Amino acid sequence: MKNLFILTVALLFIGQCTGKVGAKRGAARQVISLSPNITEIIYALHQQSHLLAVTDFCDYPPSARTKPHIGGLLNPNIERIFALDPNFLIGTAAHSELAEQLLHEGLHTKIVNNDELSDVFASIDSIGKWLDCPASADSLKRQMKDSLAYYQRLSRSLKLKPPGAMLVIGRQPGSIRNITVVGSNNFITSLWEEMGGRNAFNDLTVRYAQVGHEAILARQPDLIIEFRFKEPWDRQKNEHNILEWQHFSGLRAAFNKQLYVLTADYTLIPGPRVYLLARDFYRILEKYEERSEKN
Numbered sequence: 001m002k003n004l005f006i007l008t009v010a011l012l013f014i015g016q017c018t019g020k021v022g023a024k025r026g027a028a029r030q031v032i033s034l035s036p037n038i039t040e041i042i043y044a045l046h047q048q049s050h051l052l053a054v055t056d057f058c059d060y061p062p063s064a065r066t067k068p069h070i071g072g073l074l075n076p077n078i079e080r081i082f083a084l085d086p087n088f089l090i091g092t093a094a095h096s097e098l099a100e101q102l103l104h105e106g107l108h109t110k111i112v113n114n115d116e117l118s119d120v121f122a123s124i125d126s127i128g129k130w131l132d133c134p135a136s137a138d139s140l141k142r143q144m145k146d147s148l149a150y151y152q153r154l155s156r157s158l159k160l161k162p163p164g165a166m167l168v169i170g171r172q173p174g175s176i177r178n179i180t181v182v183g184s185n186n187f188i189t190s191l192w193e194e195m196g197g198r199n200a201f202n203d204l205t206v207r208y209a210q211v212g213h214e215a216i217l218a219r220q221p222d223l224i225i226e227f228r229f230k231e232p233w234d235r236q237k238n239e240h241n242i243l244e245w246q247h248f249s250g251l252r253a254a255f256n257k258q259l260y261v262l263t264a265d266y267t268l269i270p271g272p273r274v275y276l277l278a279r280d281f282y283r284i285l286e287k288y289e290e291r292s293e294k295n
Contacts, residue, residue, distance in 0.1 A: 029131055030052050030085075032052050037123070037270050039055075040272050041124055045124070047136070053068040055072060057072070068084065074095075088130075117191055155282050166201065168225065182201065183207050184204055186207045223288050226261045229268050260288075
């Protein structure tokens with residue numbers, strides 16, 4: 001179940017986006033957010049008074065939990081949406097079919113891109129425009145870019161060549177089977193590479209894919225970064241995780257214990273907190289350098 005949830009999040013945040021935008025309905029700008037990253041942007045712009053409702057998975061900031069809920073990420077309650085009478089909804093490409101369905105009933109949905117790191121900033125621009133707060137959008141982008149630049153400078157101070165990472169977003173629980181990795185053209189790869197790393201699977205033409213052991217051994221990643229989205233983690237679980245990966249015969253990153261796990265609730269969400277993922281990537285690079293010098 002946990003693995004399925006991670007892959008659902010990945011479909012939303014690493015999936016292909018179309019950039020379709022609907023028309024406005026009225027001028028009151030009372031909106032419904034269909035995705036956690038959109039909810040976070042609205043709050044970061046201090047426009048939450050315009051937010052009528054969110055999905056069951058929109059739990060940051062904590063005050064977002066007090067907003068009326070419309071159901072799941074991909075299967076919201078249509079009757080509830082119409083009862084709230086929003087001016088429009090804001091979603092991602094994963095909501096394109098829902099947008100078409102609602103449009104037939106006279107309700108418009110605006111779609112933002114969320115593939116690349118640049119799309120995060122474009123989404124802030126668009127939402128700032130739709131909610132009539134472009135100055136707040138510009139301010140938020142500056143703050144984020146300043147934070148990203150800070151961690152980039154720290155990363156450039158490290159004395160290492162770009163290490164190739166296998167970015168894992170899912171696998172069969174308790175085993176090293178059915179490994180799903182991050183591919184190309186998404187904000188996770190963009191951010192990792194901007195921090196000085198390299199995605200060992202950047203040659204894939206898809207944003208994520210399930211890969212076999214032969215493909216992994218052929219690339220021999222220098223390190224493994226595993227995303228365990230919102231999963232409780234402690235030293236015992238980490239040690240058990242290392243033992244699981246060391247059953248992967250011939251994988252040098254596992255043998256050298258170049259294994260890193262990220263569990264925070266922002267790691268797979270392309271929103272205002274991406275700079276925290278940049279910080280995590282810098283810390284991984286720093287630790288990788290230390291361990292490499294010892295080996």
